[in-house]
Amino acid sequence: MTHHLPKQNSIRLNEYNYSKPGYYYVTICTHQKQHIFGTVKNDEMVLNDWGKIVQNEWDKTIQLRHNLDLDQF
Numbered sequence: 001m002t003h004h005l006p007k008q009n010s011i012r013l014n015e016y017n018y019s020k021p022g023y024y025y026v027t028i029c030t031h032q033k034q035h036i037f038g039t040v041k042n043d044e045m046v047l048n049d050w051g052k053i054v055q056n057e058w059d060k061t062i063q064l065r066h067n068l069d070l071d072q073f
Contacts, residue, residue: 023071028054 037051
């Protein structure tokens, strides 16, 4: 069974050189905005197993892509 995703238009700027250093933001959207990565307790994020997977992947990013510097998560 093949799933077809709707065609999405690029949000990249034609005149911008994306090979230059700069900040990029990563957003993870969940189905119906469900809170599936953990809970906030006392103004701090407490990750559940799903959240820990995301954290681990974020941490591995720098090992896989040596031309990056990671900032806030």
